[in-house]
Amino acid sequence: MYLASITLTTIDWAILVAFFIIVLSIGYVASRSAGKSTSEFFLGGRGMPWWLLGISMVACTFSADTPNLVTDLVRQDGIAKNWVWWAFLITGMVTVFIYAKLWRRSEVMTDLEYYELRYHGNVAAFLRGFRSVFLGLFFNVLIMATVTLAIIKYGQILFGLPAWQCVLFGSIGVVIYATLGGLKGVIWADFFQYSIAMFGAVYAAYVAIQQPEVQAIGGLSGMLSADSPIASKLAIFPDPGDLSLLVSMLIIPIAVQWWAVWYPGAEPGGGGYIAQRMLSAKDEKNAIGATLLFNFMHYAIRPWPWILVALASLLVFPELSDIGEQFPGIDAQYLAHDVAYPAMISKLGPGMLGIVIASIVAAYMSTIGTHLNWGSSYLVNDFYSRFIVKDASQQHLVRVGRICTVVLMVIAGVLALKLESASQAFELLLLSGAGTGAIYLMRWFWWRINAVTEIVAMFGAIITGVVLVFFVDADALAIRSESFSLDGSSCRLLLAILINTVIWVTTALLTKPEKKETLYEFYRKTKPGGPGWAKLRALAEADGVDIEGDSKGKAWELPYELLCVFVGTIMIYACLFSIGNFLFGNLVYAALLLLLSGVCCVIIFKLFNRTRAVG
Known part of the structure; x- marks a missing residue:
C-alpha cells in the first residue's frame, strides 16, 4: 500500500x-x-x-x-x-x-x-x-x-x-x-x-x-x-x-x-x-x-x-x-x-x-x-x-x-x-448480445416467432461470441484498403449480427408456430395489433374467438408511435448538441438546436395525445 x-x-x-x-x-x-x-x-x-x-x-x-x-x-x-x-x-x-x-x-x-x-x-x-x-x-x-x-x-x-x-x-x-x-x-x-x-x-x-x-x-x-x-x-x-x-x-x-x-x-x-x-x-x-x-x-x-x-x-x-x-x-x-x-x-x-x-x-x-x-x-x-x-x-x-x-x-x-x-x-x-436484438423487437408484432426461435438465437449468440472472441483474431477480420478500412472489432460485431440474424429468422420460418390458444391469450392481453398478427386475427374470427376486445376497429397505433420515436430522437439529440455547442461557445447554433428541441417536444405531445386517442 x-x-x-x-x-x-x-x-x-x-x-x-x-x-x-x-x-x-x-x-x-x-x-x-x-x-x-x-x-x-x-x-x-x-x-x-x-x-x-x-x-x-x-x-x-x-x-x-x-x-x-x-x-x-x-x-x-x-x-x-x-x-x-x-x-x-x-x-x-x-x-x-x-x-x-x-x-x-x-x-x-x-x-x-x-x-x-x-x-x-x-x-x-x-x-x-x-x-x-x-x-x-x-x-x-x-x-x-x-x-x-x-x-x-x-x-x-x-x-x-x-x-x-x-x-x-x-x-x-x-x-x-x-x-x-x-x-x-x-x-x-x-x-x-x-x-x-x-x-x-x-x-x-x-x-x-x-x-x-x-x-x-x-x-x-x-x-x-x-x-x-x-x-x-x-x-x-x-x-x-x-x-x-x-x-x-x-x-x-x-x-x-x-x-x-x-x-x-x-x-x-x-x-x-x-x-x-x-x-x-x-x-x-x-x-x-x-x-x-x-x-x-x-x-x-x-x-x-x-x-x-x-x-x-x-x-x-x-x-x-x-x-x-x-x-x-x-x-x-x-x-x-x-x-x-x-x-x-x-x-x-x-x-x-x-x-x-x-x-x-x-x-x-x-x-x-x-x-x-x-x-x-x-x-x-x-x-x-x-x-x-x-x-x-x-x-x-x-x-x-x-x-x-x-x-x-x-x-x-x-x-x-x-x-x-x-x-x-x-x-x-x-x-x-449481437444479432439477438431484432427478435426482441419482432416477437411482439410477428405471431410466427416461437420459443424455439429464441432458444436458437440465444445459444447461437453465445456460441458465435465465444468463437469470435477466443478462436478468431479480430485483426484477421479487419478490412484494409487504400480508400477504406474497418477495424477488427467492428467487423467482428457485424459478422456476429449477420450470423445470428440469419439463424433466428431461418428457425422462425422452419419451425411450427405457438399454439393458437396461447397466441389468442397473449394478443387479448397486450393488444399489439398490426399486419404481423393478421393471420392470427383471421384464425380467431374463424374460431369465433374475440381477441381484440375494445380495440377492434380502431386504427393501428404503430405509425404514429414511429413518428413519435423519430421526433423524440431528434428532440433529445438536439438538446444534447445544444449543450455541447454552448460549451464550445457556438451560441447561435446552441440556441437554434434548443429551439428545435422545444418544437419537437410540442410535436411529441400532440402526436402522443393522438396516439392514445386512436389506440
Missing part, C-alpha cells in the same frame, strides 16, 4: 457518514412493506409514479463505471466515440413510445415471465428458467463486476487501498439497503443518490477546468478551441471525409447496433431493469412517462460533465505513464485510460471532496442496488418459485430473494478482481 494522495478532513467524513445514514434509513423504512410479498419486494407494489421511476432508471445507469468508460472512450478516440452508446437513444425511444405500454399491459412480475405468456409448454418453461440463471446470475454478475471494478480504481487512486478492501467497503452498504427495502427502497434511495451524483459530476467538471494545465491554455474556451493541444479529440461527429471512421463510429451504431444488439439498460423492445421499472408503474401512462424522462436525462443532460473531465485529463495526464507516476501504488492490472477519471477526482479540495466521493458512492450503490434486486427477482420468480419450490409462501420467497441478493454481490466482487478496464467489459457485453 502507498500513502494516499488525498486526506479526508473531518467535514468530508461527516458528509460520507450522513450519506450512509440517510441511505440505510431509506432501506429500513422501505423494509416495513417490502417483506409482505414478492410484488412489494420486486415491484414496489406496482404503484410507483413516473417521475420517481424515471429518476431511478437514470440513477441506475449513472453507475460508477460510466464516467470511467466515457473517459476511456474520449481519451482514446475523442468525443465522437461516444456514438457507440449515444446510438442506443433510438432503442430507448422505441421503448418509450411502442413497448412501455405493452409491457405494462402484460402484468408479468419480470420480463422473463413474458416467455410463458407469449409461448407455451416445456420449451417456454426451459427458456424462462435458463434465461433466469443466464441473465440473473452470469450476465448480471458480469455487469455488477464491471461497476465494482470502477470502485476498485477509485479506491486505489484516492485512498491507496488494495483491491479486496475496495470491494468489501464498497459493497457492504448497498447490500444492506437492497436486502432490507427491496425495489421500493432501491427506487427511493436512487432518487436521493441521483441528486448527489449529478451535483458531484458537474462540480468535478468545474474543478477539472480550473486545473493549471487547462487554465494555461485559456480555460474551457482554450481547451475546446481549434488551437487546443487536444483538438483532434474534440469533434462530436467523425470526420465525414474519413469514411473508415464515419462507418465504425457513427454509421454502424446508428444503422445497425441499436436494433441488433442486446445491451443492459438499452434492450431492444425493453427488458431487464428497465422493464422492471415499467412493470412497477401505476399504469401505462406512468410507464411511458418514466421511460421518456429516463432517456432525456440519460442522453441529453448527463454526458457533458464526464466529457469535460475526460478532455481535461488529457492535459493533466497526457499519457498513462503520467498517472502511474503520480499514483505509484496502483496495480498494473488496473492502469488503463479509464482511471483518468478518479485521478482527476483527486484534485478536489476539502469539503467538496467528501460530496464528490459521496456522489461516486451514490452512483455505485444506485446501479448495484438495482442489479441486485433485478437479478434476485429472476432467480426467485423465474427459477426458484417456478421450478424448485412451487408452493412457497410469499414471505419465504422474499427471504430467498434477500439471500440471493447477498450471494450475487459476493460473486460480483470476486469477478471484479479479475477485470482490467471498463471498455474491456463493455465490448464483451456488446458482442454477447
